[in-house]
Amino acid sequence: MKKSVKYLIGTLVVIIIVVAGYFSFGGAGKKQSKTLTVGLVAPTNKDTQIWNTVKKQAKEKYNLTVKTKEFTDWNQPNKSVANGEIDVNSFQTQDFLNQYNKANSNKLTSVGQTVITPLRLYSKKVTKVSEIKNGATITISNDAANEARGLKLLQSAGLVKLAPGKSLATVKDITSNPKNLKIKEVDGSQTARSLPSVDAAVINGGFASSGKINLKYTLFKEKLDKNAKPYINVLAVAKNNKNKQAYRDLAKAYQTSAVKKQIQKEFGPLILPAWTLKIAD
Template sequence: MKKKNIIIWAIVVVVIAIVGYFSFGGGQKKSTNKTVTIGIMAGVKQDDAIWKEVSKTAKSKYNITLKFKKFTDYTQPNKALSNGDVDLNAFQHYAFLNAWNKANKTSIVAIGKTVITPIRLYSDKVKKVKDIPDGATISVPNDATNESRALFLLKNAGLITLKKNTSLATVKSIAKNPKHLQIKELDASQTARSLSDVTAAVINTNYAQAAKINYKSAIYVEPVNKDSEQWINIIAANKKDKNKQEYKDVVKAYETAKTKQTIKKQYGTAEIAAWDIKLK
């Protein structure tokens, strides 16, 4: 009887050990797969190709599955992020985010960098910036962030100077205008169409592409320097989530040499990988 009890207890101990082993993951591979949903803008095949490459890296290296929610309106991705409809978004630069947070009282933060898309000055009338005549008309986008960007471009091109400590420039921020340029403010989508009516136009790359304007034909390209830092595009998260490891891993999956190669393949020099650029 004593021997029988010993056998029964031995069986019980083994069963408990087996149950505990499997319960705590010792007998099976623990699943660490995560799914992260990112809000992006729709309709850009080049960006889709870049994110496809990033998705491969995220899955193979960090066991993260990336899903995408596409938007057609620039006001939507930050709303979706604040509402929890997406985990991250990647569509905006620092200047847009700062303006959004201020206007909407949100706490969205940048957790990684993606690309910078330099804006360019185009002309059908002159071949070089120095040939822009006195009194020439230059069209610029009229929304706050892009107008500021355009005016900083004109400043860097040596056409105007801006008042000291200007961050968000308007035409009122112009300190010196030696060529007496006339600044024509237009909706950003109309600047490309204005080329035939003005001496030169500052045009965002996406609108230049839509108008079949070769970005290589620009007479001046926005330099990558301290002035342009605010135009670097970012991966953004809600502030409370900025330290989540899976989100940090998504950033790592993006900021790779392979992603940089894909950006160059898709965009040439129209877009530049921004996470390791040196700002002069």
């Protein structure tokens, strides 16, 4: 055999051994590092502590680096995911996401559940629903999903009745209002700020937390039954990313016992880890 041929064969053998060793001892076999950017809306220090725990779990368990980007309102994060400016967002309920998809060609989907915040009716002027006076003013969020949810809460509290069969009820769908309540629609971020100047307000849990609204002002709370399933918060991603490993790993990193403990530490009964509840099944 010619020396050149022997040399070539020997070189190939060495390359094969090196490549095999690379796969066997952690080179290509080791999970490759990946970075995902998650959009959050007006996160409080409590939210930041939870996401710090998620970041730690993601890095330690899945070699996944998680970065966060802050937004000031609910209008931008979905657009940013759809446009590829960020990878994931974490701020909305499944119902909110469904409404966004209906209006925007069904671009996004959920990759995992995070928390659920039972919606609450608060007041600093009365201590019981029955004490709300005729003609009282109640503020609710003005976006479609949260307005409908707020009105359903008022109906459950016995304050109004809504036309049946409406998936997205508005104030125009109120069929009975025995106390002649004035339902004032405001931006969700303003509901907590409005509380001192109105008789009552329906406030999303995140805004109640950032507005430091004490739970003692709760008049009525949403029940955690099957009707609450649409209000579970989710991690939203572009549809073509749903089955990619990094995104699935992010959901797993969120749904860990360490994150559950952090949520309970920061929020107590205000915000709950949805994946641990029966309604999350």
